[in-house]
Amino acid sequence: xxxxxxxxxxxxxxxxxxxxxxxxxxxxxxxxxxxxxxxxxxxxxxxxxxxxxxxxxxxxxxxxxxxxxxxxxxxxxxxxxxxxxxxxxxxxxxxxxxxxxxxxxxxxxxxxxxxxxxxxxxxxxxxxxxxxxxxxxxxxxxxxxxxxxxxxxxxxxxxxxxxxxxxxxxxxxxxxxxxxxxxxxxxxxxxxxxxxxxxxxxxxxxxxxxxxxxxxxxxxxxxxxxxxxxxxxxxxxxxxxxxxxxxxxxxxxxxxxxxxxxxxxxxxxxxxxxxxxxxxxxxxxxxxxxxxxxxxxxxxxxxxxxxxxxxxxxxxxxxxxxxxxxxxxxxxxxxxxxxxxxxxxxxxxxxxxxxxxxxxxxxxxxxxxxxxxxxxxxxxxxxxxxxxxxxxxxxxxxxxxxxxxxxxxxxxxxxxxxxxxxxxxxxxxxxxxxxxxxxxxxxxxxxxxxxxxxxxxxxxxxxxxxxxxxxxxxxxxxxxx
Numbered sequence: 001x002x003x004x005x006x007x008x009x010x011x012x013x014x015x016x017x018x019x020x021x022x023x024x025x026x027x028x029x030x031x032x033x034x035x036x037x038x039x040x041x042x043x044x045x046x047x048x049x050x051x052x053x054x055x056x057x058x059x060x061x062x063x064x065x066x067x068x069x070x071x072x073x074x075x076x077x078x079x080x081x082x083x084x085x086x087x088x089x090x091x092x093x094x095x096x097x098x099x100x101x102x103x104x105x106x107x108x109x110x111x112x113x114x115x116x117x118x119x120x121x122x123x124x125x126x127x128x129x130x131x132x133x134x135x136x137x138x139x140x141x142x143x144x145x146x147x148x149x150x151x152x153x154x155x156x157x158x159x160x161x162x163x164x165x166x167x168x169x170x171x172x173x174x175x176x177x178x179x180x181x182x183x184x185x186x187x188x189x190x191x192x193x194x195x196x197x198x199x200x201x202x203x204x205x206x207x208x209x210x211x212x213x214x215x216x217x218x219x220x221x222x223x224x225x226x227x228x229x230x231x232x233x234x235x236x237x238x239x240x241x242x243x244x245x246x247x248x249x250x251x252x253x254x255x256x257x258x259x260x261x262x263x264x265x266x267x268x269x270x271x272x273x274x275x276x277x278x279x280x281x282x283x284x285x286x287x288x289x290x291x292x293x294x295x296x297x298x299x300x301x302x303x304x305x306x307x308x309x310x311x312x313x314x315x316x317x318x319x320x321x322x323x324x325x326x327x328x329x330x331x332x333x334x335x336x337x338x339x340x341x342x343x344x345x346x347x348x349x350x351x352x353x354x355x356x357x358x359x360x361x362x363x364x365x366x367x368x369x370x371x372x373x374x375x376x377x378x379x380x381x382x383x384x385x386x387x388x389x390x391x392x393x394x395x396x397x398x399x400x401x402x403x404x405x406x407x408x409x410x411x412x413x414x415x416x417x418x419x420x421x422x423x424x425x426x427x428x429x430x431x432x433x434x435x436x437x438x439x440x441x442x443x444x445x446x447x448x449x450x451x452x453x454x455x456x457x458x459x460x461x462x463x464x465x466x467x468x469x470x471x472x473x474x475x476x477x478x479x480x481x
Contacts, residue, residue, distance in 0.1 A: 008039040012054060015043050022056035026063075029245040038062065063246055071216045072346045073254035075300045075335060079342035081316035081403045093398025094390075098138060098179070101385070101402040102155060105181035106136060108202045108384055108407070114183065122157035129188040132197060135160050136183040139176050149173045151196060153184065162186055162196040172199050175365055175379070180388040202384035204427050209411050212346035212461035217252045219243075220457045222259035222354070222416025223436035225308065226291070227284035229277045230439045231264070235454045235471035240294045242469070249458060249467055253299055255345050259416040259434055260306025260354030262288055262320070268308050275441065281310045285325035292334070302335045302343060303328070306354035306417065314397040315356065315387050315404060316340060340386055342408045348461045351410035353380075355417030355433075356394045357387035364389065370449060372480070373433040374424035377415055381406065381426055412459065419444070419451035422480040423466060430464060432457055435479075452477045 005027060012019060019027075030038065042058055088096050109115055118134045119127060127133070137153030137160060144150075149164040151173060162184060164170050176182060176199070185198035225231050243250050263284035264276060278284040292301055305317045310324045319336040322329045329336055337343070340353040358376045362368050368376055380386055386404040390396050396404075412430045421435025436453045444451060454472035457479070459465070468479050 004035050008035045011036070012039055012043055015047070016052050017043060017046070018053045020053060020055045023054050023059050026056060026059045026246050029247075030063075060246070071214045071252060071254055072212065073216065073298060073300050074344075074346050075255070075302065076344040077335070077337060077341065078344055078349070078408055079340075079403075080319070080337045081340070082318040082338040084401065084403060085312075085316065085318055085338075085397075086400045088398045088400050090398070093400070096400045097396075097398050097402050098390075099156060100400065101179075101405060102138060102181065104402060104405040104407065105202050105384060108405075109136060109181075109183055109200070112183075112200065114185070114200065118183070120157040121153065121155045121160040124160060124194070129186070129194075132185050132187050134183055134185055134200075135162075136181065139178055139180050139182060142173060142176055142178065144170065144174070151176070151184070153182065160184075160186075160194070162194040163189070164196045166197070169196070169199065175367075177361060177364065177379075177383065177388045179390050180383050180385065201382045203382045204384070204406075204409055204429065206427050207409060209428060209464065210347050210349055211464070212348055214346065215252055215460055215462045216254040216346055217249060217458050217460055217467075218255040218257060218345055218348075218350070218412075219253055220257050220259070220414050220432045220434040220459065221437070222414075222434040223261040223306070223419055223438060224258065224288075225261055225264040225436065225438035226287050227276055227278035228264035228438055228441075229275055230441050231277075232437045232439060232454050232471070236291065236437050237294075239456050239469065239471055240291060243295055243299065252460075253458065255461075256292075256295060256299055256301045257343075257350065257352060257414060258301070258303045259352055259414050260304050260339060261308040261416065261436075262303060262306070263309055264438075265308035265310065269443070281324050285310075285320075285328065289325060289327045289331075293331075295333075297333050300333050300335060301331075302337060302341075302352070304337050304339045304341055304352050304354065306339065307356050312397070314395040316397070316399065317354075340404065342410065346461055348412065349408060349410045350412045350414055351406065351408065352414045353386050355415040357389065358415075358418055360387075360389045360392040360394050363392075370418045371420060372422065373415065373418045373420050374422045374426075374431045377413055377431050377433065378424070378426045381413065381429065411464075419449070419453060420480065421452050421455040421457065421468075423457070424481065430459065430466070432459070452479070455479050 137155040141152035149170045183200040317339040384406045419436035422433045424431040458467040
């Protein structure tokens with residue numbers, strides 16, 4: 001016991017007071033410099049009232065941390081792939097997937113006035129172009145040579161090929177991803193081909209934010225990698241203890257969102273067993289259960305899988321299967337969802353995605369890097385798709401419906417995966433990449449990746465004010481914004 005706490009308790013006991021055990025828990029978390037003053041003032045007031053017990057209620061009232069009964073913790077799952085997964089077979093399955101992608105994104109872009117002039121790729125062959133027309137499709141080819149960029153778009157009727165001469169538009173074209181949906185404004189070229197004069201992405205419209213009626217807080221976490229010897233267990237335990245503390249911000253936390261890679265997994269990469277302190281998935285998930293069990297039960301915990309978690313690796317991922325840890329599933333305040341998912345927290349729409357596709361996008365798009373993940377997140381929002389590129393590093397299942405299309409416009413977009421905590425805004429949407437709770441691994445060091453782990457990001461769902469706490473001992477470890 002801290003000597004300051006011992007002194008405060010002895011002072012109260014010598015004055016004839018009893019201290020309730022629940023009050024003792026709060027005293028343990030109070031700044032030692034304030035303990036003596038607090039106890040003396042409470043003893044003086046209670047002596048006047050001739051009441052000689054110090055209760056939890058006394059301390060909460062004095063410290064201004066009395067439980068706020070108006071704080072809501074309502075969670076609604078708006079979108080979760082777990083129950084919708086119906087993988088097709090081979091070519092037929094992928095045809096269904098891309099057909100679904102095209103149709104969903106065409107519906108989104110049909111809100112734009114230009115869509116009234118849309119033509120199918122096949123119909124252009126029999127159309128004499130006098131005024132500009134529009135065509136849309138998924139990018140199948142994009143290449144540049146001799147100051148000209150060629151783009152091929154595919155729609156259900158066939159393919160369209162156009163060329164771009166304008167230098168600025170070529171830069172825009174250079175950021176297009178393969179299999180991404182785009183609408184092009186076209187005119188006829190002298191050689192009977194087509195010139196692309198503009199490229200229009202589905203993008204996100206500006207709109208008013210949904211806000212919580214009460215000032216409940218949500219915590220955004222990702223990439224805990226529990227089971228790895230590089231997991232910051234002491235720091236994470238300190239953070240979990242803080243959630244139960246009398247701190248005014250901690251008392252308002254009603255949601256914890258974990259965006260994937262909850263555990264480090266088994267057999268994810270060569271010789272991984274040498275970097276594990278828990279050698280089985282069950283052991284790792286039991287440790288998860290033990291840690292989150294210390295979070296107050298009035299806090300709803302939403303857990304989604306990442307590429308290190310057990311279950312299907314291909315996108316979209318169902319929730320972590322119950323067979324690996326039924327205890328997590330059976331907890332009243334724990335909600336297991338798939339990847340990606342959309343949830344409503346007191347009416348605030350949060351889109352959650354682990355972020356596997358960032359690997360492919362960084363590799364193929366000039367100007368993007370792992371150091372600035374929110375730039376990649378903006379790219380995904382403009383494309384209205386979470387993982388456009390097929391056939392690269394990110395495995396995509398041949399689903400009959402493309403569940404990676406961004407249909408719901410979020411108030412908060414929460415992504416992880418790259419172990420870089422960063423904040424940004426895009427068209428009124430708060431972008432949160434929640435970093436990690438795993439120290440730099442040998443692999444990350446070998447490729448020059450420097451994570452900024454141990455940062456807990458919290459958002460006031462009424463005001464959208466952002467708070468963060470840094471549990472890393474590294475003074476260079478900062479939250480980017």
